[in-house]
Amino acid sequence: MRGLGWVYLAAGYGFILLPVAVLVVFSFQDGRLPVPPFQGVSLKWHAQVLSDRNLMAALANSALVAGVSSAVALIMGFLAAHGLARVHLPGSVWLRGLLMAPMTVSALILALGLLTLFNQTGLRLSLWTAGVGHVVLNLPLCFAICYAAMGDQQKAAERAARDLGATEVQVLWLVSAPMLAPALLAAFFLSVTFSWDEFILAFLLTRFDVTLPVEIWSMLRSGLSPATNAVGSLVFVVSVIAVVLAEVLVFARKR
Amino acid sequence: MSLAARDRRVGWGLVAPALIWTCAFFAVPFAAMLALSFARMEGRAVVPGLDPGNYVRFFSEWALFKALLTSLEITLVVTVVSVMLAYPLAAIIAFRVPPRWQRLALLLAVLPFWTSYVVRSYAWLLVLGQNGVLNKALLGAGLIAAPLEIVATRTATVIGFVHFFVMLLTLTIYANLVQLSPNYARAARDLGAGGVQVLWFVILPLTLPGVVTGAFLTFVLCIGDYITPQILGGNNDLTLPQLIMLQLGRSGNFPLASALSVVLMVVVTVAYAGSARWLRLDRL
Numbered sequence: 001m002r003g004l005g006w007v008y009l010a011a012g013y014g015f016i017l018l019p020v021a022v023l024v025v026f027s028f029q030d031g032r033l034p035v036p037p038f039q040g041v042s043l044k045w046h047a048q049v050l051s052d053r054n055l056m057a058a059l060a061n062s063a064l065v066a067g068v069s070s071a072v073a074l075i076m077g078f079l080a081a082h083g084l085a086r087v088h089l090p091g092s093v094w095l096r097g098l099l100m101a102p103m104t105v106s107a108l109i110l111a112l113g114l115l116t117l118f119n120q121t122g123l124r125l126s127l128w129t130a131g132v133g134h135v136v137l138n139l140p141l142c143f144a145i146c147y148a149a150m151g152d153q154q155k156a157a158e159r160a161a162r163d164l165g166a167t168e169v170q171v172l173w174l175v176s177a178p179m180l181a182p183a184l185l186a187a188f189f190l191s192v193t194f195s196w197d198e199f200i201l202a203f204l205l206t207r208f209d210v211t212l213p214v215e216i217w218s219m220l221r222s223g224l225s226p227a228t229n230a231v232g233s234l235v236f237v238v239s240v241i242a243v244v245l246a247e248v249l250v251f252a253r254k255r
Numbered sequence: 256m257s258l259a260a261r262d263r264r265v266g267w268g269l270v271a272p273a274l275i276w277t278c279a280f281f282a283v284p285f286a287a288m289l290a291l292s293f294a295r296m297e298g299r300a301v302v303p304g305l306d307p308g309n310y311v312r313f314f315s316e317w318a319l320f321k322a323l324l325t326s327l328e329i330t331l332v333v334t335v336v337s338v339m340l341a342y343p344l345a346a347i348i349a350f351r352v353p354p355r356w357q358r359l360a361l362l363l364a365v366l367p368f369w370t371s372y373v374v375r376s377y378a379w380l381l382v383l384g385q386n387g388v389l390n391k392a393l394l395g396a397g398l399i400a401a402p403l404e405i406v407a408t409r410t411a412t413v414i415g416f417v418h419f420f421v422m423l424l425t426l427t428i429y430a431n432l433v434q435l436s437p438n439y440a441r442a443a444r445d446l447g448a449g450g451v452q453v454l455w456f457v458i459l460p461l462t463l464p465g466v467v468t469g470a471f472l473t474f475v476l477c478i479g480d481y482i483t484p485q486i487l488g489g490n491n492d493l494t495l496p497q498l499i500m501l502q503l504g505r506s507g508n509f510p511l512a513s514a515l516s517v518v519l520m521v522v523v524t525v526a527y528a529g530s531a532r533w534l535r536l537d538r539l
Contacts, residue, residue: 005347012344013363016422019378020367022388026381034381036391080273087266099273102281106479106523108496109516113284116291116509136280139273168265197371200481204503216373220486224380232374239369243362 020236027229034226045230055231058215061127062196065211069134070142070191074184076135077142082176085150086158096147103140110136111204118205127209133201138191145190149183189246292513301510309514322498323518329409329494330478333416334470340417341424342466346454348425349432361429365422372419376486379415380406383487407489415483420473427472431465432458471530475523495519 026034030042049055080099084092102110114133118125154176161175177184199213206214212235219228292309295302313319344364352360367375382388383405390402405411435458443457481496488494493501495515502512 005351008343009347009351012340012347012421016364016367016418018388019375019382019418020370022381023370023374023378033386035384035386036388076273076276079269083266083269087262087269089263089266089270095270095274098282099277102277104475104523104527105285105520106475106496108479108481108499109285109288109520110281112499112503112512112516113288114280115503116287116513117280117284119509120287132280135276139276143273199373213371213373216371216377220373220377224384228374228377229381232370232377235374236370240366243369247362 023229024233024236027226027233029226029229031226034224034229045226046234049227049230049234052227055212055215058210058212061209062212065127065131065134065202066192066195069131069195070138070188072131073135073138073142073191074188077139077144077187078146078177078180078184079172081143081146081150082172085147086155099143100140102136103144107137107198107200111201114201115204125205125207127206127211130202130205130211133205134195134198137198137201138194141194142187142191145183145187146180149180154179288513289517291510292517294510294513296508296510299507309511310518312511313514313518319498319515322493322495322515323522325409325492326478326495327522329412329416329484330474333413333420333477334473336413337417337420337424337473338466338470341421341469342428344421345425345428345432346458349429357433361426364425367418368422373482373486375419376415376483379411379418379487383411383414406487407491409488409492412484412488412492412494415487416477416480419483420477423476424469424473427469428462428466431462435461467530471526474526478522479519 025038027045028041028043029038029045030040083089084096089095111133114129114136117123118129123129157179158171158175161171166174197213198211199217202211203214203217210218216228216231219225219231290303291301293303293305293307295304295306295308348357348360348364370378380387384390385402385404385406387406389405390399393399394402405414439457439461440453443453448456479496481494481500484492484494484497485500488497490497495518499512499515499519502508502515
């Protein structure tokens with residue numbers, strides 16, 4: 001019984017890690033196809049990918065749209081959470097419901113709705129129309145995280161600041177935001193992760209200045225290639241480094 | 256101006272940006288899409304109106320309706336299989352792995368999250384393909400005579416989905432398991448229950464709300480996904496999102512695509528209503 005548990009665990013890890021292992025190993029393939037037999041180690045595919053101008057442009061686009069759209073979503077989500085948590089507004093349950101609604105709809109439907117709107121208003125598709133979509137996608141998340149983090153402790157501090165003559169802006173900027181910093185950071189990084197990896201909104205709402213997932217998608221059309229493995233591996237390694245860094249930083253702070 | 260009224264004005268001011276954004280880029284587009292689903296195509300032109308023709312066509316044309324059934328079948332299989340695989344995994348990590356290693360064990364179990372979604376499906380192509388790792392290994396071991404045809408079938412789609420959702424569910428179920436007080440299991444053991452009995456009669460019922468929440472999340476994400484079935488399943492056995500994208504791309508039939516999206520949304524809403532009794536979205 002005891003041994004069976006460990007066997008299951010090993011099998012589970014095998015299943016979970018297999019595709020990523022294959023992806024990384026065959027990105028070093030010294031041949032034209034990323035399938036067995038393994039013909040030797042080569043870095044040419046990584047080099048080719050790093051010198052690919054379209055890919056690097058897509059990478060920059062992804063970083064830009066993820067950073068900006070997450071910041072916009074975070075600011076709006078934080079302000080709305082503050083407003084709804086601190087002030088009793090009529091119909092606040094409905095307001096919360098409306099703000100959370102985009103989360104219950106699949107991204108494909110969000111994208112199709114926005115595409116319809118942009119078509120009807122004659123707005124030209126660009127990186128920024130995709131950015132608008134990413135804000136819609138991440139706003140409920142940012143709002144929910146900020147709202148959940150607003151406790152009584154902050155409330156007392158905010159009231160004290162107001163009694164001492166702070167304006168509303170000063171309260172937000174000098175008291176609430178610093179006290180909620182961990183939640184704000186978490187919301188921001190989660191948004192960046194989602195936006196960075198988001199495909200369908202970016203696919204339908206951009207035209208020429210595409211993001212990285214869309215560029216990788218178009219690479220797939222030419223079939224299996226170690227170059228695609230190399231892109232995937234590089235994205236993977238960068239993400240893991242970022243996660244480990246975040247983990248170390250958060251842990252270092254906790255201790 | 257009274258203090259309460261001043262407070263309320265500040266409150267509205269704070270909520271306004273998010274509210275306006277959500278209305279302009281979620282509610283209005285959604286209404287536009289809904290209206291569009293009742294429009295007609297005449298040649299390449301969209302004729303607005305109140306025509307239920309797209310919905311009639313969906314329910315009467317087998318090629319269209321079949322996509323909904325395919326989506327539902329795949330999603331149900333994926334949800335059930337993923338929960339059944341993830342629960343033991345989460346339980347082993349929560350109860351067998353020493354506490355100081357649990358964080359690492361969990362991190363390892365979701366490691367593939369950190370590569371991009373598109374790349375993950377592509378990676379399964381490398382494993383399952385005709386010349387892929389799996390076929391080469393099985394052929395080499397002499398277990399099969401000819402390579403298995405997995406890619407471009409429903410099996411490949413299911414495997415790709417199960418991989419993703421096992422990771423997701425392991426996380427959510429683990430979070431539920433470690434929240435349980437160990438006293439329940441201790442009390443059951445004092446009363447003479449064996450290990451399997453404790454798991455089946457005590458721990459499983461207590462974690463059921465969390466499991467249902469995870470299963471609902473799986474259902475919603477799975478049925479709305481385009482990438483995995485498109486890369487792994489191919490074009491033979493279309494799912495509803497694939498059909499929607501096909502309408503957008505090749506034929507430019509926005510009204511029909513809108514109607515299909517409305518159908519997709521209704522299915523998700525029904526699933527929500529069905530599981531709402533057990534859903535604890537706050538426990539995620």
